[in-house]
Amino acid sequence: MTSEDPRSLSPTPETDPRASEAPEPTAPAAPPPAEPFLRVEGVGPQAPAPEVLSFAVPDLSALAEPPADETRRRKLLAVLAVLLVALCGVVYLFVRYLNRPEPLPELLPVPVEVNYPPHFVFAFYDVNAPLGVALSPDGKRVYVTESEGDRLIKMFDTQGNLIRAFAPPRTTAAERAPVYIAVDARGRVFVSDRLQHAIFVFDAEGNYLDAILGPDLTLSEYIAKHTGQTPDPGAFAYDIFEPEVHYRTPDGDERTLPRPDAPTWAPLGVSFDPSGRLIVTDVAREQHRVLVFPAEVIAADDWTDFEPEVFAFGAFGEGEGQFQFPNKAVVDALGRFIVSDGNNGRLSVWSPEGEWLFVTGTGGGGAGLNLPRGLALDERQRLHVVDAVGQVVRVYDFASEEPAFLFTFGTMGSLKGQFNYPNDIAIDATGRLYITDRANDRVQVWSY
Amino acid sequence: MRWIRWMVPLLVVGLLVSLAGMAYANGGPHGGYTPTTDACAGCHRAHTAQGPNLLTAASTYELCMSCHGASATGADTNVADGVYTDRQGGGEGTVNAPLLGGGFVNYQSATVTSIHDVDGTQSAAWGFGVARGSTANLPGPLTCGSCHDPHGSNNYRIIREEIAGTTVTVDQVDESAKDYTVEQWPDNVTNACVACHGAYHVTRANSGEDNSDDGSGNADYGGDISTYAHRVDMSYQYGSNADPETTGYGGYTLPLTASKYVACQTCHLPHGTAATMTTLATGPNTGDSALLRLDNRGVCEVCHQK
Numbered sequence: 001m002t003s004e005d006p007r008s009l010s011p012t013p014e015t016d017p018r019a020s021e022a023p024e025p026t027a028p029a030a031p032p033p034a035e036p037f038l039r040v041e042g043v044g045p046q047a048p049a050p051e052v053l054s055f056a057v058p059d060l061s062a063l064a065e066p067p068a069d070e071t072r073r074r075k076l077l078a079v080l081a082v083l084l085v086a087l088c089g090v091v092y093l094f095v096r097y098l099n100r101p102e103p104l105p106e107l108l109p110v111p112v113e114v115n116y117p118p119h120f121v122f123a124f125y126d127v128n129a130p131l132g133v134a135l136s137p138d139g140k141r142v143y144v145t146e147s148e149g150d151r152l153i154k155m156f157d158t159q160g161n162l163i164r165a166f167a168p169p170r171t172t173a174a175e176r177a178p179v180y181i182a183v184d185a186r187g188r189v190f191v192s193d194r195l196q197h198a199i200f201v202f203d204a205e206g207n208y209l210d211a212i213l214g215p216d217l218t219l220s221e222y223i224a225k226h227t228g229q230t231p232d233p234g235a236f237a238y239d240i241f242e243p244e245v246h247y248r249t250p251d252g253d254e255r256t257l258p259r260p261d262a263p264t265w266a267p268l269g270v271s272f273d274p275s276g277r278l279i280v281t282d283v284a285r286e287q288h289r290v291l292v293f294p295a296e297v298i299a300a301d302d303w304t305d306f307e308p309e310v311f312a313f314g315a316f317g318e319g320e321g322q323f324q325f326p327n328k329a330v331v332d333a334l335g336r337f338i339v340s341d342g343n344n345g346r347l348s349v350w351s352p353e354g355e356w357l358f359v360t361g362t363g364g365g366g367a368g369l370n371l372p373r374g375l376a377l378d379e380r381q382r383l384h385v386v387d388a389v390g391q392v393v394r395v396y397d398f399a400s401e402e403p404a405f406l407f408t409f410g411t412m413g414s415l416k417g418q419f420n421y422p423n424d425i426a427i428d429a430t431g432r433l434y435i436t437d438r439a440n441d442r443v444q445v446w447s448y
Numbered sequence: 449m450r451w452i453r454w455m456v457p458l459l460v461v462g463l464l465v466s467l468a469g470m471a472y473a474n475g476g477p478h479g480g481y482t483p484t485t486d487a488c489a490g491c492h493r494a495h496t497a498q499g500p501n502l503l504t505a506a507s508t509y510e511l512c513m514s515c516h517g518a519s520a521t522g523a524d525t526n527v528a529d530g531v532y533t534d535r536q537g538g539g540e541g542t543v544n545a546p547l548l549g550g551g552f553v554n555y556q557s558a559t560v561t562s563i564h565d566v567d568g569t570q571s572a573a574w575g576f577g578v579a580r581g582s583t584a585n586l587p588g589p590l591t592c593g594s595c596h597d598p599h600g601s602n603n604y605r606i607i608r609e610e611i612a613g614t615t616v617t618v619d620q621v622d623e624s625a626k627d628y629t630v631e632q633w634p635d636n637v638t639n640a641c642v643a644c645h646g647a648y649h650v651t652r653a654n655s656g657e658d659n660s661d662d663g664s665g666n667a668d669y670g671g672d673i674s675t676y677a678h679r680v681d682m683s684y685q686y687g688s689n690a691d692p693e694t695t696g697y698g699g700y701t702l703p704l705t706a707s708k709y710v711a712c713q714t715c716h717l718p719h720g721t722a723a724t725m726t727t728l729a730t731g732p733n734t735g736d737s738a739l740l741r742l743d744n745r746g747v748c749e750v751c752h753q754k
Contacts, residue, residue, distance in 0.1 A: 131519055147519045148528075148553070174529060174554035179519045194519045194533060195526070197543060240544065241557055262543055266534060268521065285524060285534035325515075325522045343477060343515070343522050345489050370489045371514065373521065388514050389491060420507075421514050423521075439510040 115382075117395075117409040118433055118446040120417030124160025130436040130443055131423045132374070134181035134189070136204060139428035143189055144436060144443055145178035153178050153191055155206055158432075160443065166206035168193065169237040170246065180328060180374075180424065182270040182278065184298065190278065192270050196240045197263040199270060199280070208234045210303055214263055215291055215310045223247050224304035226257050265291075269328030269340075271375075281326040281339065282312075288323040289314035290339055290350075313337075313354035318344050321356035327373045328424075332398045333381050340372040340385060347372060347385065347396075349403075360403055361385065361396065367405035369394060374424030374436070382406060384425050386435065391419045393435065414440050476515070476523055479600015491598060508591040509566050512598075518553065525628055527719060530555040532628050545629040549605075550717030550739070562736040563720030566591050575647030576612065586612050586644060595640065595718070604634060611643035621706070631703040633711065638680050641712040648712070651681050680710050689751045697750045700742055715740060715747040 128149030135142055141163070142156040151173045152165040168176055168191075177194040184190065187204035190212075199212040210233065211219040219238050222245065223231050229250065236247035240263075244256040269281035276295030282288065289312050297308035314323050324343035331337055335352035346369060347361040361369040371389040378384070381399040391412035397404045410419045420439035427433050431448035477490045491511055515522030524534045530551025531544040546556055552563050564570075570590045572583035588594070597608045604618040619634035642649040684692055684704060692702040692714070702714050716739040725737040725744055740747055 129517075131521070147517055151518065172557065174557045174559065177518045177520070177526075177529075179521065194521070195529065195531070195544060197533075262535070327521055343490060368489065370492075371522070389489075389511065421510050423514075438514070439507070 115395075115397075115406050116448075117407050118431070118448045121432075121445045121447050122160070123416070123437070123440075123442040123444045124156065125442045126156070126160070126162045127154060127436075127443060128441055129438050130441070131438060132178070132180040132191070133424045133426045133434050133436050133443060134183050135426045135428055135434070136183055136187050137185055139430070139432075141204065142426070142434055142443070143181045143183065143191075145181060145191060147177065147179070147438065149173070151176055151178060153181070153189070153202070153206065156443075160445070164206050166202060166208070168196065168198075168200045168211070168239075169208050169234075170239045170242070171196065175239060175241045180269050180271075182272050184272050184278075185276060186299075190270050192267045192280070194266070194268065196238070197266055198238065198240070199267050208237075210234070211238050212267075212303075212306075213238065213260060214265055215293075216307055217260065218303040218306045219245070220302075221304045221306045222260050223257065227255075230302070230304050267291075269326065271328060271330050273331035277331075279329045279331065279337070281323075281329055283325055286316045288316040288326055290323075290326060290329045290337060292337075292354075311354060313350060313356070314339070314348075320359075321348075323348065328375045330375045330377055330383075332377055332383070334398075334401070336398075338375060338377075338383060338398065340375050342371055342373060345369050345371060347383075361394070361405075366408055367394065367396075374422075376425045376427045376433075378427045378431065379429065384427065384433065386422050386425050388421050388423055388438075391422065393422070393425060393433075409446070417444070417446075419444075478598055478606050508593050509568065512592045527551060528553040529557075530719065536627050536629055547628055547719075548631060548713075550719040550721050552720050555717070555720060555722040558722035560720040560722050561724060562739050564590060564595075564718065564739070566594075573612075573644045575645045577646055580647035594644075604637065604640075607640045614643040616640065616643050633703070633705040633713065635681070635705045635707050635709050637705055637713055638711045640718065641716075645712075650679050678710070678715070680712055680714075682710055683708055684710055684751060690753060692750045697753045700746060700750050702741065702747060702750045717741055 127144050127146055128151075129147040130144045131147045132145040133142065140158060142158065142160075144154045144156065146152050146154065150165075150167075152167050154165045155163045157163060167178070176196060178191045178200075179194050180192045182190045183204075188209065189202040189204065189206070191200045191202070192198075193200060196211075197213075201209045201211065203209055213219055213222070219236055220231055220233075223236050227247070227249075231247055232250065236245065238245050238259070240259070243259055245259050246254060246256050248254055264284060265282045266284040267280045268283045269279075271279045273279060276299055278293040278295075278298045280291045280293065282291050292311045293308045294310075297303075297306065314321060314326065316322060316324065318324060322344075323339065323341050325341075326339045326348070327342045329337050329339040336357065337350040337352075337354070339348040339350065341348045341359070344359075345362065346359045348359050349357045351357055361367060361372065369385060369390065370387050372385050373388045374386040376384045377398065381397065383396045383398045383403070385394045385396065387394055392408045392410040394408050395406045397406050410417065410422070412419060414420055418440075419435070419437050422435055422437050422444075424436045425433060433444075433446040433448075435444045435446065437444050477487055513528065516525055516527045518526055518528040520526040520533045524532055525547060526533050527547065527549065528551060530547045530549065532547055533544060535543055536545065550563075551560060552566070553560060568589045568591050571586045571588065573586050573590075574580070574583055576584040576586060578584045586594070592598075593608075595608060595611065596606050598606070600606055601609050602620070603609060603616065604620050607616060607618045609616060616639050618637055618639050621632045621634050638649065685708075690697065691708075693704050693708070694701070696702070704714060705711050718739070721737055721739050721741060723737040723740045723743045723746070725740070737743075742750070
């Protein structure tokens with residue numbers, strides 16, 4: 001909080017941190033910043049200055065020197081050549097970045113000690129009222145859910161080019177409502193569906209694998225138990241609006257079974273913690289809570305015997321330890337669960353054992369939340385909270401016991417960097433942010 | 449005067465009790481505000497220069513849909529698809545039962561064919577102070593907030609207490625145990641419609657004949673009331689009519705109010721319907737399914753089995 005963590009004390013952005021620890025290629029791009037640039041190595045005003053002078057003032061004087069200075073001239077030319085090459089490099093990277101705004105991890109590492117808000121980079125529009133967003137483990141694939149139109153799950157590259165769109169099999173647009181997405185370490189894509197009361201699981205390319213129909217039931221398990229045969233992955237389908245479950249036997253015949261009993265849960269937010277546990281918010285009527293699925297069961301290849309020891313916490317209401325439409329839960333570096341308690345307008349923080357600790361992000365002022373939804377922690381334990389009605393993203397420091405508000409970015413509107421009912425956020429390892437901007441029908445990309 | 453010592457606390461307690469009683473028993477974040485919760489924040493941006501008027505008509509729809517949309521991320525009533533996403537009453541029962549209001553995008557898993565278009569562009573309403581079959585502009589554009597008061601109200605389903613300049617009363621019936629999928633309407637549920645569609649509020653007998661005066665004190669909007677303006681706020685029992693709620697026709701039923709009255713909502717859904725309409729009557733219809741509950745003239749057949 002205090003001495004070990006100066007961040008929370010300086011919420012306002014500081015001057016561009018890159019100026020001081022500038023890696024060589026970037027700084028010279030600016031016109032002769034002679035003074036501060038050189039003073040880094042120099043000792044002071046009376047330091048032997050010839051080199052400095054010849055560099056900063058018109059070169060004519062240097063060239064007029066007697067040939068005894070040949071070596072110096074060579075040195076100078078060499079320096080100029082290096083600078084020229086560096087400048088070309090910077091220009092090239094700049095132009096490339098304009099054309100294909102990709103992350104530049106090696107060149108621009110996220111500075112560690114200073115907090116300044118990110119900046120808008122670009123937006124992509126091939127989505128209809130997007131709600132959830134998640135990234136593949138390598139950060140190269142962006143998965144987005146749509147809440148209007150065809151209500152598909154769409155896979156993009158980092159530049160926003162659509163690669164593929166997919167949906168739970170056998171459902172029509174009116175029968176599905178994909179909301180939040182989580183991608184596990186193997187790249188499998190878990191999508192919660194509010195109408196289907198299920199979590200559909202796809203491989204990284206969007207091929208359907210299985211569905212989690214309840215805290216202790218998967219579709220493959222249901223079919224295996226009723227047929228005595230383990231079905232091939234994805235060779236079965238479920239639609240809550242149909243009375244039957246469809247499956248294909250190993251010899252290729254299409255068969256049906258009666259649908260399992262109506263579900264008793266309503267999975268909404270999904271996320272993975274660093275240890276691979278699946279964290280689900282459950283908004284079944286008046287029993288709002290968080291469910292934690294152990295990593296081993298979820299990571300297993302086969303879910304035909306799906307009996308995870310799920311641990312649950314929370315209840316419905318507006319009091320301590322209660323939720324109203326918790327939209328997402330994530331786990332911080334201290335192992336705490338942080339829950340966006342949507343309709344209560346706050347963040348609810350729980351111990352690793354599931355004991356309620358405190359709420360934060362309430363009340364007025366810059367730090368107060370209206371309708372918190374999507375959550376994402378970056379590598380520095382900064383929690384990004386999307387406020388759907390506040391039309392902003394608020395950022396809090398969760399690195400220490402006591403969280404602190406850092407800064408806010410975004411305003412309401414439809415211009416660049418403005419939000420219209422934003423809903424979810426994902427952050428890659430290089431500090432690039434993907435934010436679903438629902439009523440503007442786009443995904444915004446920001447960067448630190 | 450010793451009694452004053454007792455009276456003051458008594459009065460204070462009395463005042464508090466009556467204030468508490470006034471708190472609306474509305475669902476979700478609508479009404480029932482207490483000073484301790486920042487209940488306004490869920491819809492209004494807190495403490496910024498832009499106040500509530502930032503909520504323009506178009507954005508009212510998006511605001512409501514950020515909880516009541518297809519993904520129902522902040523409510524169980526998904527008005528986009530017209531379904532209640534959970535079980536009613538918590539116990540047994542199916543999930544995703546159809547909502548009483550219909551849907552704005554889909555209804556009963558099919559795309560809607562007519563809706564009350566709440567995107568803030570429509571304002572001409574049929575029979576709003578003019579003859580049935582003609583339209584007149586409402587004071588403002590149609591949004592969710594034209595019919596509902598998101599801040600809570602003493603009416604059923606937070607219907608506004610004033611719509612288009614008219615005071616509106618629709619009695620609450622299920623405030624203690626709400627059910628959004630089974631009708632339990634008060635007899636005055638028609639009032640939710642007639643503030644905007646006054647010319648359709650025909651309550652006299654023989655409405656199919658001479659309507660130059662509807663005999664009930666309702667304004668006569670030109671005496672043209674004829675074929676399609678069905679009498680409402682009356683019992684269904686005339687002639688040989690079957691009980692539309694229980695008997696129905698061909699498996700179809702229609703809902704009535706508590707005293708078995710016919711209301712506008714007996715035939716129409718307030719949000720939107722997916723009914724199809726292939727045999728349009730001539731007349732001032734807009735060429736769509738007119739928010740009807742059943743296909744074609746199904747709503748007529750359920751009672752008048754011809």
